[in-house]
Amino acid sequence: MPPDSIAGALLAARRRLALISDTAALDARLLLQATANVSHEDIIAEPERRLSAEALAQFEAFMTRRLAHEPVSRILGARDFYGRSFRLTPDVLDPRPDTETLIDAALALIRPRSRLLDLGTGSGIIAVTLLAERPDTTGLATDLSPEALAIARSNAERHGVLSRLQLRQGSWFAPVSGSFDLILCNPPYIPASDIPGLAADVRDYDPLAALTGGPDGLEAYRAIARHAAAHLNPDGHVLVEIGAGQADDVSALFAAAGFRNVKRFQDLGGHDRCLSLRLG
Ligand SMILES: C[S@@+](CC[C@H](N)C(=O)[O-])C[C@H]1O[C@@H](n2cnc3c(N)ncnc32)[C@H](O)[C@@H]1O
Structure with missing residues (x-):
């Protein structure tokens, strides 16, 4: 040959x-x-x-x-997620198939004309996928990184949902006004001390701000739990992705902020991958 x-x-x-x-x-x-x-x-x-x-x-x-060790998706500048191709640059997390668990959970919760908030949108996979799957929804997507927001915008345009999606830069709820039926977030959740031991494909190519959740990995959940209730419509839900072994700690953080009715959703490997929470 x-x-x-x-x-x-x-x-x-x-x-x-x-x-x-x-x-x-x-x-x-x-x-x-x-x-x-x-x-x-x-x-x-x-x-x-x-x-x-x-x-x-x-x-x-x-x-x-x-x-x-550069991942194929980064070399190609694109990643398939929930049946759509998303543009990818060094400024955003390479979307993980596990996050499709959160999409499935969200689709079961979305009601007609729901308003969605996607915190830390990165490439925009969560907001763009949900708006594309549910054409009567509208949303707001935020990120600390203006470069990430530019990628999210181009992915929203590519999939025809930009007219229904607002994009704002800032830390967690700082740029958010109004209230929502569903607040979603796949935050950085890796404890800082675990970063050096990650596989090179992840450590050297995903932005650090998309990976590290502070000393115990829970910093973003604390910030979100503190402010989520003020931006949730009656009967609304918070839906967060979690890392390995974080279900109890994250549930406790949200319980302290008045959230109850925690439900756990497992990924294809059988691990708790996301939590839905409601007030009261
Ligand atoms: C794990 S990535 C998730 C990206 C995307 N939602 C996904 O699922 O592929 C976390 C995102 O949160 C953003 N982020 C980190 N700290 C933030 C903060 N304080 N406020 C808002 N976004 C933040 C990062 O820039 C990154 O885009």
Whole structure:
């Protein structure tokens, strides 16, 4: 199999990527498809097709980045989430499939013409997905990072929901006015001391402000619990994503702020991944 054929290039790439990735075959295919304008069907139907020198050079450039642990989604500048493609830059968290648990929980709670608040929106996946799934909803999305808000705006435009989404910069509730039926947040929740031990794919590529939740990982929940009640409509819900083992601590923080009726939602791995909370 010639090394400059589709199959030859893929095989060599797969072997090199296996040293650093559990998904070497998938990584190699996605990177080749992005460089050489080769579709998945081409890979199956024409494995012996020769690649141009230009395509091979670009593929090698992508491989160098991946071998330095840069995630495929960052190299491609895009990530699929809940069936839609989202633009991704170094300014925003690479959206995680686990956050789809929060989307499923939210969709079960949203009533007609609900108004949503997405705190720490990052690339906008939560607000944009929910507004796209429920065309009669409106929302406000915030983030501390103006660069993240610019990405969220472009993703809202890409998915046709920008006319129903306001974007505001500031810390948690500081830029928020009015009240909402559903307040959502996937906050930074990793204890600061765990950051150095994270996999390089995460530690070196996700923005630190999107990862660290202060010394115990709970700082954002404290800030949100303190102000959420003042911005919640009667019968409204707060829905937060949580990290491993945080369900009890986060429930207690919200209970101290008057929230009851805690429900836990599990991700596909069976771990508690988000909590819904109501007042009273
Ligand atoms: C874990 S990321 C989640 C991003 C996105 N919602 C998602 O699920 O992919 C947390 C986000 O909170 C933002 N953030 C961090 N501290 C903040 C603060 N004090 N106020 C508002 N947003 C903050 C970060 O910039 C980041 O975009």
